Amino acid sequence: MESLSFPVLARADAAGSSSSTPSWMEARLKVNTAMVSNYAISLAALIGIFILGHWARRLAGNASRSVIFYPVTALSRSLRKLFLRRLPGFTSVGHAVVVIIYVAFNAVFSFWQLDTSKKGNVASRFGWMAAANFAFVVFLALKNTPLAILTAYSYERLNSLHQIAGYTTLVYTILHASVYTEFFITAGRIYILQEHIVTAGIVAGFGMLFTVLAGMILKRRNYELFYIIHLALFVVIVVTFGLHRPQLESEKALGITIFVAALWGADRLIRMGRLAFNSINNEATVFPLPNGGTRVVIKKQIMRARPGKHCYVWLPHIRKFETHPFTIVASDPLELIINSHSGFTRDLHQYASNNPGATLKVSVEGPYGTLPDPTDYDKVVLVAGGTGATFTFGLAADMIRRLSPDSNKQIDFIWVSRSRESMNWFTQHLDNLVNHECAPKLGLKIHLTRANTIDSTPASNSGLLPHIFADSEPKCSPALEKEMQSGSGTDSSSESLRERDPEKNNNGSVRGSTSAIDELNLPIIHGRPDIKTSVREAILSADKNERVLVAACGPTGLVDIVRNTTASCISVDGPSVELHCEQFGW
Numbered sequence: 001m002e003s004l005s006f007p008v009l010a011r012a013d014a015a016g017s018s019s020s021t022p023s024w025m026e027a028r029l030k031v032n033t034a035m036v037s038n039y040a041i042s043l044a045a046l047i048g049i050f051i052l053g054h055w056a057r058r059l060a061g062n063a064s065r066s067v068i069f070y071p072v073t074a075l076s077r078s079l080r081k082l083f084l085r086r087l088p089g090f091t092s093v094g095h096a097v098v099v100i101i102y103v104a105f106n107a108v109f110s111f112w113q114l115d116t117s118k119k120g121n122v123a124s125r126f127g128w129m130a131a132a133n134f135a136f137v138v139f140l141a142l143k144n145t146p147l148a149i150l151t152a153y154s155y156e157r158l159n160s161l162h163q164i165a166g167y168t169t170l171v172y173t174i175l176h177a178s179v180y181t182e183f184f185i186t187a188g189r190i191y192i193l194q195e196h197i198v199t200a201g202i203v204a205g206f207g208m209l210f211t212v213l214a215g216m217i218l219k220r221r222n223y224e225l226f227y228i229i230h231l232a233l234f235v236v237i238v239v240t241f242g243l244h245r246p247q248l249e250s251e252k253a254l255g256i257t258i259f260v261a262a263l264w265g266a267d268r269l270i271r272m273g274r275l276a277f278n279s280i281n282n283e284a285t286v287f288p289l290p291n292g293g294t295r296v297v298i299k300k301q302i303m304r305a306r307p308g309k310h311c312y313v314w315l316p317h318i319r320k321f322e323t324h325p326f327t328i329v330a331s332d333p334l335e336l337i338i339n340s341h342s343g344f345t346r347d348l349h350q351y352a353s354n355n356p357g358a359t360l361k362v363s364v365e366g367p368y369g370t371l372p373d374p375t376d377y378d379k380v381v382l383v384a385g386g387t388g389a390t391f392t393f394g395l396a397a398d399m400i401r402r403l404s405p406d407s408n409k410q411i412d413f414i415w416v417s418r419s420r421e422s423m424n425w426f427t428q429h430l431d432n433l434v435n436h437e438c439a440p441k442l443g444l445k446i447h448l449t450r451a452n453t454i455d456s457t458p459a460s461n462s463g464l465l466p467h468i469f470a471d472s473e474p475k476c477s478p479a480l481e482k483e484m485q486s487g488s489g490t491d492s493s494s495e496s497l498r499e500r501d502p503e504k505n506n507n508g509s510v511r512g513s514t515s516a517i518d519e520l521n522l523p524i525i526h527g528r529p530d531i532k533t534s535v536r537e538a539i540l541s542a543d544k545n546e547r548v549l550v551a552a553c554g555p556t557g558l559v560d561i562v563r564n565t566t567a568s569c570i571s572v573d574g575p576s577v578e579l580h581c582e583q584f585g586w
Helices: 006-012 023-062 070-083 093-110 119-141 159-186 190-194 196-217 223-244 254-278 344-354 386-402 420-434 478-486 516-520 531-540 556-569
Strands: 283-289 293-298 310-314 324-327 334-339 358-361 363-368 379-385 410-417 442-448 524-526 547-554 576-583
Touching: 023 070, 023 093, 023 119, 070 093, 070 556, 093 119, 093 159, 119 159, 119 223, 119 254, 159 190, 159 196, 190 196, 196 223, 223 254, 254 310, 254 363, 283 344, 293 344, 293 420, 324 334, 324 386, 334 344, 334 386, 379 386, 379 531, 379 556, 386 410, 386 420, 386 547, 410 420, 410 531, 420 442, 531 547, 531 556, 547 556, 556 576
Parallel strands: 379 410, 379 547, 410 442, 442 524, 547 576
Antiparallel strands: 283 293, 283 358, 293 334, 310 324, 310 363
């Protein structure tokens, strides 16, 4: 990059240039800054397409089957039928298309108006691409991202793109360093690598390398250690990146570093301000749950909190300098159900077990996450695997609470679990649902895939927000994952809550157990569920003028089945179908 300063590069590139004056470098700087501007405009245009598409769909959905919006509706549904499907290696076909476009942008701008006759030009361009992508990486990582409002994609749904942009930045950094190093050695000017500004660039490059390696190795094994390393290395990268190009006027790339630092700093200040405000006169009451769960009830509410969203929780008694994200199960009072896995969640459960009902100083920050409003739909289909029910129970309770007794809206709730003990975590929420005045609008199917076993170890499906690691990856158990992937088993027409008879013990219902869940006389169905048939029947039973929301949370196999089935049910002349998926892991 030009960050090696004019005198240094003039000496270094003398062997490949007929002039040692900085005029040719000024021309190169002008081309590179124009390239970065055009690259930024291209990314902004791509984001703009998503913004326009999001709001066009909202307008078309609100206008129902208006003739004016019919072309938009037809085009949107045709594209979504294709783009929502799962593609191996990607979240969906649409995700793959976005990645391909992003890679294409990088390929084009890497050589846009580039004079490849000089290695210094090539190395400089790679450095500029690294800087531009680094800014994009930070933008995608912002917790308070404007994209959550403009496109309904909050930061956790952008995380996969954040990782891809991070890998891209590292690749360009390696290319930038490698080409320049080879050029200096060939020109007999290896001493230039000892310049202070070059040393700063080398430190920044290794910082990026170790950040990526930490993400690949530590994130799944020890998230807390990964987060500390990730944060510390980010600070090192920003500082050394700035030292690598210290002259603001002559080396305009320093503006990228300032922009990155300002974005990150503003986001941190917002988060710290919320934590400080929400810590005032606030406390959490913790209760142990069977099979490794912990129930946390927080005294103060937070603005805009809705079940299904998530918030970052600070419990200094457990961890003084850490916050962790958890899904909101209820908002009044604010309630979280957390599965113990390792680190923070393990220590929290141990404390709750030793001190049931204890109160702790707490603060929360958020809420985060973008969810469709379930009351905007005529029918809502909720599918949960394991403790993915943390998400779906929140949506169901929120919708039931806001429905009027004479409403015609319906909820189909399908819950699959291996452990009866884990089911007991949600006994209170189930009781609230089945005894609500709008309970007849709820069709509940509970599938127990291991009827005669109770897990002796904590379930590995975490109550943490899917997509985010709080301690380590909230993986689903291999057995449940395998069962979900099969997508077959008990007949989907089995008894639902709307049809249940408390006196009956057939159709898979279980009676006589000492488990708290059985005291509700719910129809627990043994065996593997046919998720594909259940979701398809629920969607196709809706009138073509109705709006249907399908929301799923759980292991990959379950979410993939729901995603592909929902996509196949989207048609121009059918009901309006919206899909929202939360998934364990990144």
